Amino acid sequence: MPNxxxxxxxxxxxxxxxxxxxxxxxxxxESIDDYLKAILELGGAExxxxxxxxxxxxxxxxxxxxxxxxxxxxxxRPALVLYEKHRGVRLxxxxxRRAWELVRHHRLLELFLHDVLKYSWDEVHxxxxxxxHFISERFEDRVxxxxxxxxxxxxxxxxxxxxxxxxxxxxxxxxxxxxxxxxIISSVSDRNAADLRELERLGLVPGVRLTVEPKRxxxxxxxxTAKNQAPIRLxxxxxxxxxxxxxxxx
Amino acid sequence: MPNxxxxxxxxxxxxxxxxxxxxxxxxxxESIDDYLKAILELGGAExxxxxxxxxxxxxxxxxxxxxxxxxxxxxxRPALVLYEKHRGVRLxxxxxRRAWELVRHHRLLELFLHDVLKYSWDEVHxxxxxxxHFISERFEDRVxxxxxxxxxxxxxxxxxxxxxxxxxxxxxxxxxxxxxxxxIISSVSDRNAADLRELERLGLVPGVRLTVEPKRxxxxxxxxTAKNQAPIRLxxxxxxxxxxxxxxxx
DNA sequence: GTCTCGGATTAGGCATGCCTAATATTAGCA
DNA sequence: TGCTAATATTAGGCATGCCTAATCCGAGAC
Numbered sequence: 127m128p129n130x131x132x133x134x135x136x137x138x139x140x141x142x143x144x145x146x147x148x149x150x151x152x153x154x155x156e157s158i159d160d161y162l163k164a165i166l167e168l169g170g171a172e173x174x175x176x177x178x179x180x181x182x183x184x185x186x187x188x189x190x191x192x193x194x195x196x197x198x199x200x201x202x203r204p205a206l207v208l209y210e211k212h213r214g215v216r217l218x219x220x221x222x223r224r225a226w227e228l229v230r231h232h233r234l235l236e237l238f239l240h241d242v243l244k245y246s247w248d249e250v251h252x253x254x255x256x257x258x259h260f261i262s263e264r265f266e267d268r269v270x271x272x273x274x275x276x277x278x279x280x281x282x283x284x285x286x287x288x289x290x291x292x293x294x295x296x297x298x299x300x301x302x303x304x305x306x307x308x309x310i311i312s313s314v315s316d317r318n319a320a321d322l323r324e325l326e327r328l329g330l331v332p333g334v335r336l337t338v339e340p341k342r343x344x345x346x347x348x349x350x351t352a353k354n355q356a357p358i359r360l361x362x363x364x365x366x367x368x369x370x371x372x373x374x375x376x
Numbered sequence: 377m378p379n380x381x382x383x384x385x386x387x388x389x390x391x392x393x394x395x396x397x398x399x400x401x402x403x404x405x406e407s408i409d410d411y412l413k414a415i416l417e418l419g420g421a422e423x424x425x426x427x428x429x430x431x432x433x434x435x436x437x438x439x440x441x442x443x444x445x446x447x448x449x450x451x452x453r454p455a456l457v458l459y460e461k462h463r464g465v466r467l468x469x470x471x472x473r474r475a476w477e478l479v480r481h482h483r484l485l486e487l488f489l490h491d492v493l494k495y496s497w498d499e500v501h502x503x504x505x506x507x508x509h510f511i512s513e514r515f516e517d518r519v520x521x522x523x524x525x526x527x528x529x530x531x532x533x534x535x536x537x538x539x540x541x542x543x544x545x546x547x548x549x550x551x552x553x554x555x556x557x558x559x560i561i562s563s564v565s566d567r568n569a570a571d572l573r574e575l576e577r578l579g580l581v582p583g584v585r586l587t588v589e590p591k592r593x594x595x596x597x598x599x600x601t602a603k604n605q606a607p608i609r610l611x612x613x614x615x616x617x618x619x620x621x622x623x624x625x626x
Numbered sequence: 627g628t629c630t631c632g633g634a635t636t637a638g639g640c641a642t643g644c645c646t647a648a649t650a651t652t653a654g655c656a
Numbered sequence: 657t658g659c660t661a662a663t664a665t666t667a668g669g670c671a672t673g674c675c676t677a678a679t680c681c682g683a684g685a686c
Contacts, residue, residue, distance in 0.1 A: 268495070
């Protein structure tokens with residue numbers, strides 16, 4: 127038998143950087159984390175299957191890499207995904223657990239970076255995306271405590287409670303809002319910093335009340351906010367970043 | 377030409393998780409970081425060469441792995457280490473820069489975890505060790521600002537200023553302190569949580585004044601603190617965690 | 627029912643960073 | 657100086673996770 131008595135952090139065949147800091151059943155690498163989160167965000171937590179192509183596009187990698195990884199994720203015990211050749215992939219219960227945990231980490235980190243470390247709105251995403259893999263359960267708990275167990279991140283996305291998925295809200299894309307129907311911005315996509323800066327400049331942040339003007343084109347929409355009665359022209363791209371809910375006061 | 381137009385995060389031959397968040401000259405992996413920091417802490421920032429064996433021991437890996445990595449680090453442009461076969465390794469200027477940056481990250485994080493996130497003394501090391509690789513320069517700056525550009529981490533170790541090595545202090549091991557010579561605990565090793573808890577229980581934290589009793593053995597020393605005149609028996613192992621400086625008031 | 631074409635898979639390769647086994651070098655001691 | 661023990665290196669292998677090129681499958685058009 128070779129020497130295994132001495133403390134050794136990296137061992138034969140186990141030298142990947144393992145990311146789970148808590149004692150969960152399976153440990154995951156950064157890559158695996160990214161797959162799980164992407165599958166979740168593409169709808170693979172429910173009935174719908176996520177396709178190899180779409181996953182590859184989202185992750186910025188080639189499809190054969192995705193196929194290979196999905197096979198591995200499906201073979202792990204406990205399995206993280208349900209994978210059927212040529213048909214797509216879904217998360218298992220274990221896969222959903224880790225994916226939701228990552229979402230919780232991400233959104234807690236975003237709020238923490240914004241509120242405590244004074245990051246601006248558009249700076250939080252990238253840092254949270256990097257750190258979400260590495261914080262321990264203790265870090266997660268302490269941050270949540272400092273922030274007072276918050277419910278929303280700086281972009282209006284709900285922060286899942288521990289070991290829970292988020293409750294689905296009645297959100298709809300701003301671009302699908304009927305004209306003159308009063309609505310409130312519920313969240314904005316955090317994935318593009320430049321767009322975020324522009325939205326902030328225009329005052330279009332979660333909580334703001336608005337209506338859409340009847341005159342709209344494929345390229346843009348006109349909107350009115352409660353405070354600023356001068357209408358704002360919004361490119362469709364920018365508008366597509368915004369989700370709204372019906373104004374309960376209307 | 378293959379398709380390279382689409383955003384791609386991981387590219388052929390470049391899919392390692394790169395760790396430098398700032399625009400420095402060279403990017404480093406977690407493994408490389410660990411080597412650089414270990415070499416620094418083993419004295420390889422100065423004239424002395426660090427040996428393959430000692431490095432392997434410190435990193436918890438086998439010597440052939442170390443040899444292989446050192447060859448790579450020496451061949452990078454800019455080179456991170458000076459490596460002479462069979463003679464040992466030292467850090468280059470670039471290697472020192474990254475290593476000191478990691479030390480700054482580590483100690484800032486320890487203080488931050490302790491002061492802001494309310495981690496206990498013995499909990500900060502592991503979390504800081506993991507996160508030090510991944511925080512951005514912005515994170516580093518914001519944390520330093522919140523903490524008021526601190527000079528010492530919770531264990532009494534000096535926090536390097538940005539882009540600087542630390543100023544060496546006149547520290548000496550407690551075990552080398554002459555009997556009855558008044559001294560002050562300047563720092564304690566953070567590498568063993570159990571020992572840290574014990575030291576805290578005994579009140580042996582940085583800043584505490586103490587003297588060593590003349591009666592000492594190989595296995596333990598007796599010490600007296602200013603406040604508690606009952607002498608404390610300290611195992612040599614525990615005592616070896618403590619560094620002291622002469623008491624300026626004596 | 628067959629063809630086609632886009633989506634998906636297999637096959638084979640490579641960088642990173644670890645391992646063991648075998649070999650080479652250095653340094654200490656006679 | 658010559659031998660031996662400790663230290664270090666080379667050689668070869670493997671898991672992870674990406675790539676390209678080639679092949680395969682399956683859903684819709686006919």
